[in-house]
Amino acid sequence: MKKIFLLAIVLTTLHTVQAQELQARLTLVTTRISNTVDKKVFGTLQTALLNFINNRKWSDDTYQPYEKIHCNFVLNLQEALADNVFRASLTVQAARPIYNSQYESPIINFQDDNVAFRYVEFAPIEFNENRVQGSDPLAANLTALLAYYINLILGMDGDSFAPRGGDVYFQKAQNIVNNAPEAREISGWKSFDGMHNRYRLIYNLTDNRFTMVHDAIYTYYRNGMDQFYDNADEGRNGVLNALNYLSTVNKDNPDLMVMQFFFNGKSTELVNVFSKATPDVKQRARDMLVKLDVNDATVYNQLK
Numbered sequence: 004m005k006k007i008f009l010l011a012i013v014l015t016t017l018h019t020v021q022a023q024e025l026q027a028r029l030t031l032v033t034t035r036i037s038n039t040v041d042k043k044v045f046g047t048l049q050t051a052l053l054n055f056i057n058n059r060k061w062s063d064d065t066y067q068p069y070e071k072i073h074c075n076f077v078l079n080l081q082e083a084l085a086d087n088v089f090r091a092s093l094t095v096q097a098a099r100p101i102y103n104s105q106y107e108s109p110i111i112n113f114q115d116d117n118v119a120f121r122y123v124e125f126a127p128i129e130f131n132e133n134r135v136q137g138s139d140p141l142a143a144n145l146t147a148l149l150a151y152y153i154n155l156i157l158g159m160d161g162d163s164f165a166p167r168g169g170d171v172y173f174q175k176a177q178n179i180v181n182n183a184p185e186a187r188e189i190s191g192w193k194s195f196d197g198m199h200n201r202y203r204l205i206y207n208l209t210d211n212r213f214t215m216v217h218d219a220i221y222t223y224y225r226n227g228m229d230q231f232y233d234n235a236d237e238g239r240n241g242v243l244n245a246l247n248y249l250s251t252v253n254k255d256n257p258d259l260m261v262m263q264f265f266f267n268g269k270s271t272e273l274v275n276v277f278s279k280a281t282p283d284v285k286q287r288a289r290d291m292l293v294k295l296d297v298n299d300a301t302v303y304n305q306l307k
Contacts, residue, residue: 023060024157026071029053032079040083044124051128052078055146059130061153062172072097074111074156076149084119084188088141091118095152096268099163099224103232108224110159112268115152117191117200120145132178140184151179151201158208162217163224169217173208180205199260207261216261219248228276239280242273246291253295262295270299277306 031049033042056076066072074097081090094114098107121141129137130146137143154176158169180202183192191200207213227241253262273296277288289306296303 023058024062024064024066024072025057025153026073027053027056028073028075029056030075030077032077036080036083036089041124044122045080047124048122052076052145052149055128055130056149056153061150062157072156072160076152078118087123088119088121088188090188091120092116093118093148093152095156097156097160099160101224101231102229108228108272109268110163111152111156111264113152113264115148115191115201117196118145118148119186119188119190120148132175135179135182136184140186141188144184144186144189147179147184148201151176151205154179155205155208159220162220164221166221167217168221173205176205177209198258199263203260204264207259207264213252213256213259213261215248215252216265219245219252220265222248235279239276239284242276243284243288246288246295249295250291263298266296266299270296270302274302274305 029049029052031045031052033045036042036045074095077094077096079092079094081092084090092114095111096109096113097111099110100107119141121139122145123142126142128146130143130150131137132150135143135147137146154172158172158176161168161170161172180192183189183201185192190196192202193200194202196202208216222241223245225241227238227243227245229238230241231238249262249265253259273288273292277285280288285306289303292303292306293300
């Protein structure tokens with residue numbers, strides 16, 4: 004039931020290996036990097052990162068092969084800042100299987116544009132949650148980023164199957180933020196690094212003022228999407244209840260980053276969920292969605 008299937012994406016150089024909790028694919032895109040940089044370094048880096056993600060045990064839980072979470076990481080290198088130092092973006096995607104169907108619902112579809120790191124070929128790829136900074140902050144930043152998003156994947160997955168099932172992983176992600184690497188080139192870990200960053204996202208997910216967000220995640224999946232096979236109307240009501248939870252949070256706390264994070268990649272799914280609803284339910288859903296997911300407001304006009 005917990006098996007997650009990756010949203011398909013066609014990009015360059017792809018590898019897959021077996022995981023502990025994760026069965027991840029990682030793509031390294033280097034087309035913007037000058038030919039003066041030895042590209043074989045990136046092949047070594049890709050293999051090392053994939054082993055780091057897939058061969059490390061990230062939790063105390065035991066996962067059966069069919070329960071492994073399928074996810075996708077795309078590290079898109081933008082430029083070389085100095086010898087062995089790069090600026091990049093990181094896209095993280097994962098999806099959750101829906102009960103008694105072949106459909107997978109996007110649970111994370113997020114791009115982080117504030118990635119800077121150092122990599123020297125054959126240098127060990129390491130992460131210690133008790134010493135997140137490591138001995139070289141720029142080298143440690145990449146593994147800290149990956150560990151942060153892996154814990155978000157585990158947290159969102161956990162919340163979708165059990166009430167507050169992701170708490171332990173969100174706390175681990177918060178620990179990474181609190182002890183994140185610091186250097187002139189590094190950003191995204193501090194409250195002052197803009198309104199939408201890693202700091203703000205994890206504090207949205209761990210602040211007790213926003214506990215309804217976790218109620219919404221659980222309700223959306225277990226009381227909503229997972230019910231469609233047996234009773235479509237009951238499934239829609241579950242999703243509608245999840246939107247009510249999110250609307251309650253959003254009313255007093257507009258522009259929370261977690262709202263964007265939750266809705267990324269879900270607009271088509273939500274239109275499909277409510278397209279066959281009664282006019283009243285369809286209108287209620289649309290009225291909430293255009294306020295909660297402003298970036299995709301025009302998509303929800305299909306529900307008129």
